[in-house]
Amino acid sequence: MQTLYRRLLRLMPRLGVRVTDLAPGTALLSRRGRYTVKPAGNDAWLVLKGPSKAWTSVPLGESGAQLLLGEKSAADERKLQMAASEYLCMQHVTAMFRLYGVNCVLDVGANHGQYAKRLRRHGYRGRIVSFEPTAEAFARLSKAAENDPEWHVHHLGLGREESTAEIHVGWNTMNSLLPASDYGRDRYKRFHTTRTEEILVRRLDDVLDEALDGIDDPRPFLKMDTQGYDLEVYAGGGERIADFVGLQSEVAVLRLYEGSPPMGESVATYEAGGFEITGMYPVTREAATGRVVEFDCVMMRPKALAG
Template sequence: MTPVRRLLEMMADPGPQATGPATRGLQSLASEYLCHHHIGEMLDLYRVNCVFDVGANVGQFAGELRELGYTGRIVSFEPASAAFAQLSRAAAGDPDWQVHQLALGREERAGFIHTGWDTMNSLLAPSDYGRGRYERFTETRTEAVRVRRLADVIDEALAGVDEPRPFLKMDTQGYDLEVFKGAGDRTGDFVGLVSEVALLPLYEGCPPMSEAVAEYQAAGFEVTGLYSVSRESTTGRVVEFDCVMMRARAAPEPGWGD
């Protein structure tokens, strides 16, 4: 079930005790709903015709884009074998949704991904804070994966797309900045991006939000939206944000393409 449908169901029937965890769940879904609709609006505004879905898991983000009406190409990257099998099945009936069993990073190499963490599989080990927050991090398996540079897969992904205007979605559990740096000079090809940025790092080596956003801004992207992904129930502190950024100079002139 997509976040949109879950949110509508909870709003229609929040239950007699819509407080505490139930309220926090509703807030989380509302934030996700607003984020995805904002991204859909940006894809339309910037005439995006190819979305790079990095850290696709089982295809939730791509499925949400289709539900929102995006009809352009989607190219999904997911290294973990179990998640990739589900992703492949999800994309099977969609001729303009490509899937690749790959991780992306700063350099081409062989690597290992920590698995068994549901949607939170990562190339990075959990931090002390992460282990204290999520019981799932206490047990882990690792799986060998191939890591490639984004710069080396862009042309193949865009082959056949007329006047490509790509958007980069990253959700790699602490590894987004490594993915971005692997684009090198090709970051200028993208009209926008969304990245999960951390205020309280769940993974060892995950850069703080300030560092990640500064790197994206230095490459010409500007913030258009920030949406909380998770927060501490005991303190209210935000753990992570989804940060949507666009290259304002890439916005089409009125009437462009009409």
């Protein structure tokens, strides 16, 4: 005898609703056949908009994960790799947060809040303290954080010394306290024109107590994306750098800014502070040569796991 559920499903096509039976008690309903279903392994289905033949499910080794590729995915290898790298970096970072018990992220060079939003999408619910010195970007950052009580924002930059400074603006996500290098100007048209804005700069060790206020047993993580200025931010941490269980820094293989440190110098400085690499993820690559321009370098302090 048919159940009421099954009898109702049989009526759906008469109403212009397509029914795809997936399993006992489970069905996909779609208007006018706009969605199709493709098996993706045991007890799993891919719900696709468009013809299913346009998509390929690729197993990721023995992890059990599947990568869904469209017909055009492989046409731009660099774009696909960059998107995958960003996702895998954030997945790795949040996994390290769980392993090391991170409960506060200092997001230095926050821009519009992109990094913090990614952390939230990947499940991190602890405190985020974002620092953004430029007025336009800070206005957007404040808007992004306004409904998140655990996301605090500060209108300032961090560096080696407390001061005021001139930052190059109008470069979108690439505003920097450093001038563009010859290589940078050749690569990005946005560097051909610039204006400057006066900003306030403070030391990391001067803002850390406020950032951690109210957190029992703070386990902070330092994320830096300051367009060539990360080592200056790090230097401003002084002895308080030892309080951090991990960090993420954008390190340059091909330098976009005059005076920015090469990757080897940056990594060696962080290693001298007790941090060790857990992941390296390309941020940008040259389309013509395939060379990596910058990496996101994730490092943790293994001794922080003790106890």
